[in-house]
Amino acid sequence: MVIQIIVTIGIVLLVFPTVYSAFKKKTISLFSLIIWTLFWVGGIVIIWNPSLMGKISGFMGVQRSIDAIVYLAIVFLLYIVFRFRIRLNEMQREITMLTRKLAIKDINKKK
Amino acid sequence: METYIVLPAYNEGKVIKKLIESIKKEGYRNIIVVDDGSTDNTFSEAESTGVVAISHLINRGKGAATQTGIDAAKYLDADIIITMDSDGQHNPKDIVKLIKPLEKGECDVTIGSRFLEKSKNMPMSRVIMNRVGNYITAFFFHKLVTDSQSGFRGYSKKAANLVYTYEDRYEFESEMLGEISKHKLSVKEVPIEVIYTEYSLTKYNKQSSFSPQGLFNGIKMLIRFIEKALFK
Numbered sequence: 001m002v003i004q005i006i007v008t009i010g011i012v013l014l015v016f017p018t019v020y021s022a023f024k025k026k027t028i029s030l031f032s033l034i035i036w037t038l039f040w041v042g043g044i045v046i047i048w049n050p051s052l053m054g055k056i057s058g059f060m061g062v063q064r065s066i067d068a069i070v071y072l073a074i075v076f077l078l079y080i081v082f083r084f085r086i087r088l089n090e091m092q093r094e095i096t097m098l099t100r101k102l103a104i105k106d107i108n109k110k111k
Numbered sequence: 112m113e114t115y116i117v118l119p120a121y122n123e124g125k126v127i128k129k130l131i132e133s134i135k136k137e138g139y140r141n142i143i144v145v146d147d148g149s150t151d152n153t154f155s156e157a158e159s160t161g162v163v164a165i166s167h168l169i170n171r172g173k174g175a176a177t178q179t180g181i182d183a184a185k186y187l188d189a190d191i192i193i194t195m196d197s198d199g200q201h202n203p204k205d206i207v208k209l210i211k212p213l214e215k216g217e218c219d220v221t222i223g224s225r226f227l228e229k230s231k232n233m234p235m236s237r238v239i240m241n242r243v244g245n246y247i248t249a250f251f252f253h254k255l256v257t258d259s260q261s262g263f264r265g266y267s268k269k270a271a272n273l274v275y276t277y278e279d280r281y282e283f284e285s286e287m288l289g290e291i292s293k294h295k296l297s298v299k300e301v302p303i304e305v306i307y308t309e310y311s312l313t314k315y316n317k318q319s320s321f322s323p324q325g326l327f328n329g330i331k332m333l334i335r336f337i338e339k340a341l342f343k
Contacts, residue, residue: 085338092279093277095169095171096171096175096277096279099148099167099168099169099171099175099179100167100171100175100178100179100182102167102168103145103165103166103167103168103179103183104165104179104182104183104186106165106166107163107165107183107186107187
C-alpha cells in the first residue's frame with residue numbers, strides 16, 4: 001500500500017509537471033503530451049489494480065505478469081535508444097555542416 | 112585547367128609548412144589547407160605560406176575536413192581537385208600521376224594506390240589487413256579497389272559536383288567510394304609511393320600500419336559501417 005502511494009505521488013508531482021512543461025516549452029507536441037499522459041495514467045491504474053496486468057500478460061501469452069512488464073519495457077527502451085541514435089547522428093551532421101559553412105565563409109572574407 | 116590541392120590537417124604544425132613548400136616546388140600554386148580544429152599552430156603555419164587556409168572551429172574529423180576542402184575548391188572554381196594526407200606520407204611528386212588521367216578525360220576519379228605495385232618494404236600483415244578492409248568496403252559500398260583507405264585521390268569537376276559525404280572520420284574514404292559507385296563515376300587507380308617517416312608512423316591515424324591502433328581503427332570502422340546500415 002505504501003509503495004503504491006509513494007509511486008503515485010511521485011508520478012503526479014514529478015512526471016506530470018515535467019511532461020506538461022515540456023509541452024508548454026514546445027519541446028514536445030500535443031500528441032506526445034497525450035501519449036505520455038495516457039502512458040503514466042496507465043501506470044497508475046496498473047499500480048492500483050495489479051490484477052489488470054495479469055489479464056494483459058494472459059493476453060500476451062506470458063504466464064507471470066512481471067515477465068510481461070519486463071518484455072514490454074525492453075521493447076520500449078530499445079525503441080527509445082534507436083530514436084536517440086538517429087537524433088544523435090542528425091545532430092553530428094548538423095554540427096559538421098555548421099562548422100563547414102563557417103570555414104568556407106572565411107574564404108569570402110579573404111577574397 | 113585550375114588544379115587545387117586539398118590538405119585536411121589536424122595538429123600537423125610540425126610538418127605542414129615543409130609539405131606545402133614541397134608541393135609548391137612541384138609547381139602547384141593552388142593549395143587549400145583545412146585546419147580541423149587543431150590545438151597546435153597548424154593554421155598559422157599554413158597561413159604564413161600564403162596558401163588558402165581555412166579552419167574548422169571544432170575538430171570534426173579527417174572526413175569532414177576533406178569534404179570542406181572539396182567544397183572550398185569547388186567554391187574557388189577548381190577544375191581538378193586533389194586530396195592528400197598532410198602528415199607527409201604522400202609524395203608530392205605523385206600528384207601529377209593523379210592529375211594526368213583526369214586532364215585527358217580518361218576517368219572521373221583517380222585513386223592513388225599503395226598496393227597496385229608490389230612494394231618492397233610493405234609487411235605481409237599490412238597487405239592482408241588492407242585486403243580485408245577492401246572487401247569489407249566493397250560489401251558495404253559496392254566498389255572494389257586495391258586501396259580503399261587511400262586519402263590520396265583526384266576528382267574531376269563533374270565528380271566533385273556529384274559526390275557528397277557525411278561521414279566525419281575514417282569511414283569517409285569508404286563512403287566516398289560508395290558515392291562514386293552510386294553516381295557511376297569511372298575510376299582509375301594509379302600506383303603511388305608511401306613515405307613512412309617516423310613522424311607519420313607515430314601519428315594517431317595510421318590504420319595503414321599494422322599496429323594495435325590500426326587494428327582498433329579497423330574494428331571501429333566495421334562497427335560504424337554496420338551502424339550506418341542500421342540507422343541511416
